[in-house]
Amino acid sequence: MWRHIASNAVTFLVVALFMLGGVILWGQNQYTAEGPLDQAICLQVKPGSNMRRVSSDLADQGAVSSATIFRIGADYEDKTQALKAGSFLVQPGSSMSEIVDTITRGGASTCGTEVVYRIGVNRVSVQVRELDPATSRFVERAEFQPGEDETPAIYAEKKQQADTRYRIALAEGVTSWQVVESLKAMDVLEGDAGDVPPEGALAPDSYEVRPGDDRAAVIARMREAQERLVAEAWEARDPDLPIKSPEDLLTLASIVEKETGVAEERGQVASVFVNRLNQGMRLQTDPTVIYGITKGQGVLGRGLRRSELRAETPWNTYVIAGLPPTPIANPGRASLMAAAQPDETDYIFFVADGTGGHAFAVTLAEHNENVARWRQIEAERGAEAAGNASTGGN
Known part of the structure; x- marks a missing residue:
């Protein structure tokens, strides 16, 4: 009898172990x-x-x-x-x-609320947005300009939440002074920003930050990123460029950055300035004149005067030969590569074409025709604006 009981117990134990193994295997699969x-x-x-x-x-x-x-x-x-x-x-x-x-x-968190501080050439804004999981796209909840607009309640609310993420979006073409002043105004950062970095030394990009991050440390990240980009562009440069150093490349790229906002044009714009340098012509580019006036501290906000085009400043390329002594803004990767590898063209001139881009020309006669066309477009737009004003915009 004991032998029978022991046999049944062993059988039961084997079955139990088998069932337990099955449950574990099922759980692992689940x-x-x-x-x-x-x-x-x-x-x-x-x-x-x-x-x-x-x-x-x-x-x-x-x-x-x-x-x-x-x-x-x-x-x-x-x-x-x-x-x-x-x-x-x-x-x-x-x-x-x-x-x-x-x-x-x-x-970092991969969804939820994100606060983006956008440092642009003409304005600084703060955007509060949330990721919609269904579409994997951000939905804007609020946007305001610090110091000008009333701060929305949702901004203060989201700042109290530990999982809110923060990002600084630095636009191409901003100046180092603009970046430092903007960082000073960001209430999620701490510490002294230090001296304004050399013009062109900061990489336009998107930087994730955390509340309490040191301003000087954020600037150091931007400088390190730009150093890498300049080194890469310099290494990849065309061997026959009429520039002698990475610093010259950075300066040329900053001019390209300020001259066009059309990505497809960067290589053509760079080719114009390279062709002019090769021929010993002055660059004659308005953004350098503007920088000589503002030193990068804000936006001029008006057209250039004839006297300013003739004024002697280190940056006025209507007066000086070659490149100005420093960059005139912080160029991004695309403009750096355009300066390092410009398109192969015979273009010497370009002027706005009324579409946001430019009309390029090889000869002065062609350029004068393009300028006349642009003047006509400006006149037509002026007459249209005057007509709208006189009729109340109706």
């Missing part, structure tokens, strides 16, 4: 299998939260089939204590394993 989520969500993990709350939230939003398996899997992978606070984008079909990896890996 943990790594494609999840039930059919539309992306933004999962918010608040500071002080734990895996139990997160698993319950995921189950409520239909992202996991079992909150229990999710917690067991996270514990088995020894990731329960690695939970990070933030807002994380969970893609459709994400497995429990993938979600656990997303919320424990660390790094």
Whole structure:
């Protein structure tokens, strides 16, 4: 009888172990299998939260089939204590394993609210936007100009949330003075910005920052990025360029940056200035004259006077030969590469064509025709504006 009981016990134990193994295998498959989520969500993990709350939230939003398996899997992978606070984008079909990896890996939030400080040539603005998980596109919630517009309540509200991300978007063509003054006004940064960096030394780009970041450290990041870009462009330059140093390349690129906002034109504009340098002609470019007046401290806000075109300043390329002594703005990667590898053309002249771009010419006669055409366009626009003003715009 004892032998029979022992045999039954062994059989029961084998069956139990077999069933337990099956349950474990099933749980493992559930943990790594494609999840039930059919539309992306933004999962918010608040500071002080734990895996139990997160698993319950995921189950409520239909992202996991079992909150229990999710917690067991996270514990088995020894990731329960690695939970990070933030807002994380969970893609459709994400497995429990993938979600656990997303919320424990660390790094910046991948969705939620983002505050973008845009430093432009003509204005500085702050944009509050949120990522729509369904479309993976940002939706603007508010935008304002600090110091001019009333600060919207949502800005203060989002600044209190620990998972709000911050970004500085530096536009091509801004001056170093504009950057420093803008950083001084950003209330999420701390510390002294220091002296204004040399013109052209800052890379136009998008920089993620955190509340409390040091202003001087942010500027140092911008300088390091520009040093890399200039070195890359200098290394890739055409060997027969009439420039002698990376500093000359940076100066030429800054002029190209200020002369055109049309990406496809950069190479042509650069070719005009290279051709002029090769022929010993003066560059005669208005942005250098403007820089001689403003020194990069703000926007001129009006047209140039004839007396200013004749005035002798180190930057007035109607008066001086060759390149000015410094850049006149901070050029981006595209303008640096255009200066390093300009288009091969015979162009010597260019003038606005009324579309936002320019009409290029090889001879002075062709250029004069283009100028006359542009003057006509200006006159027609002036007459149209005057007509609209006299009729109240109707």
